[in-house]
Amino acid sequence: MAATQASGSQTTGHQLSGHVIDALQYSNWTRRHFEDWRAGGMTAVGVTIAYHERARDTLTRLGEWNWRLRENADLIRPIRRGGDLDAARDEGRIGVLLGAQNCSPIDDDVGLVQVMNDAGLKVMQLTYNNLSLIGAGCAELDDPGISRFGREVISEMNRVGMVIDMSHSAERTTLEAIELSSRPVAVTHANPRFFHDTPRNKSTDVLRALGESGGMFGFSLYPPHLADGAQTTLDTFTAMVARTAEIAGTGNIGIGSDLCQGWDGRTIDYMRNGRWRLVPQAERERFAATPWPDQPAWFQRSADMPKLADALRERGFSAADVDGIMGGNWARYLRDALEPTG
Template sequence: MSSTPLPLVINALGTLDNPNLQFAPGAADRAKLAYGNSAAGVDARSLADALASGLTAVNITLGHVAGSDDPFETTVRDIASWDALIRSHGEQLRKVHVGADIAAARAARQIGVIYGFQNTEMLGTQLERVRLFADLGVRVIQLTYNGRNQVGDGATVADDRGLSAFGREVVEALQQQGVLVDLSHSSERSCLAALDLARRPLAITHSGCRAVADHPRNKSDAELRRLAEGGGVIGIYWMPYLRLQGQPLAADLIAHLEHAIDVCGEDHVGIGTDGCVSAIDDRDAYRRHLEAEVETRRRLGIGAPGETAEVSLFLPDLCGPGQFARLAELLAARGHGEARIAKLLGGNFARLFNETLTKTP
């Protein structure tokens, strides 16, 4: 695979920021949570690295995830910031409204930016905000983070009640507005309830397989199977939850990918790294920053079991601009053919976005 250009690469959940800016000497707030993308975290290096990696499109995390700031105001401000960033980098970036925009970005050698949320707290209890955010260009909305919100229960809620009545309305409204419903971070009951309601395919943009690593952030075979039956796609992440102890490596990622293929079929599996493209320059500074982030997540009550600063939020042997090409090489060495690798790296999510990012009459 290394001698030929990469196929379409779609990161179903990732970032375009330069992570080194967060913990460089003189950084203002080492403890600040770096959920995906503040537009201020994007610089010339991170854009150059993303383009060099072969990335075609990425679903970024916008707006409120957790914390005390007003969820609605925070989110609207972040959307405006990203709109301004894309306008100022029109040669490199393209905002994705429909699936065809991803193909257009690839043809123009740009990166398609897919606006996404990792929570629904910015909706409050106002269903009409679904249409508002859809009109502002948000194309992926995750129902819950780890805890409970007004829509339903997340992955770490002990007494899993599934979706609320309002949550069921939200799922229907999102699909009507051509917004892809994301079931990452959801509890099992919330996930299965949304899949039962769905009239279009859904996504799990960034998770793993519970049968490989029994962690609440990973998905059961029942969830995976039901997702695939409805035409959906799971993106396997490059996160600590790929294994229960120690630092995950590329081999752990491949184990989850292969299990998901066994359960879902090769047409329903992709990648959602939950991370960046640029490599970490100073691992010691990164570790200090991660310690502060783990503590902040614990204090806010949004951390997942087993989170520790001893385990990096990336795969040490699969990072930097060469990460996608290296994954393709490793999959080929495992006997996966070029057609399957092309589906895993982006083809399956391209199909999903083409099918779902349109409003219904």
């Protein structure tokens, strides 16, 4: 992987946003994780509350987060509208953006887009890895693009200000969502296929379409999305960032680490298998016995966020660009994306 020199704007004296945002984490939450967010200087974090949960179970997940937000209100606060991002930063608390990695929270009911949005679900993937009622996930056998229901859901998500997240979706479904959505969509957590060629990562066509439409792409630090797994160097990583910036635009990229802490392999079993296949007991036990993949040495936890900023500066990105990639770009995107239009 050749190291590309960053070609971002070299603005100095430019007003920095002061935002440090990670668009996706999913941990077995304790207060320690929120303290770690603070140690990383973070201003907002997107958290996953549902993978396969349908509407009813999503309500319980929302209730659990409401309580967690109250119990840790000195450290964290909810992000529901665009203005909440800067409010969180100014209060010195970390904003929490609740999201789902599937459209299962709305069941088959387009009216639930607004209901879930009102209840606090602000980001939703249109698919996880499999076929959903909306389109195809990246592990699916075929990809029919966006369904009739999906077009209605996209229109409602656009209206209420719920972020459309295509991280796990298949190619055609992803490109059609970008095309059909009247507002820019996001890929909260993935990497480019040119960096690591797996269906879960995104093609150059997707990167380009995202950038041209004003969307956002969040770089993942989850080892299976990286070129050399946990052995991937920070230098290789920032070279990939620089090349992506050339394709999607320096203003359209950010971090979506996919950092998962405090779980064992049973959670991967749940994420991968949900209830859609019958898992042989031997395989289930193998999942349970398998530890979570190791993180790269340079990104073990949220407190390591400043190391990414340092490495981006070393790569040649300007202070303004580093500020944008570390959080300013997500803040600018979300400030608009979370506002209802009708």
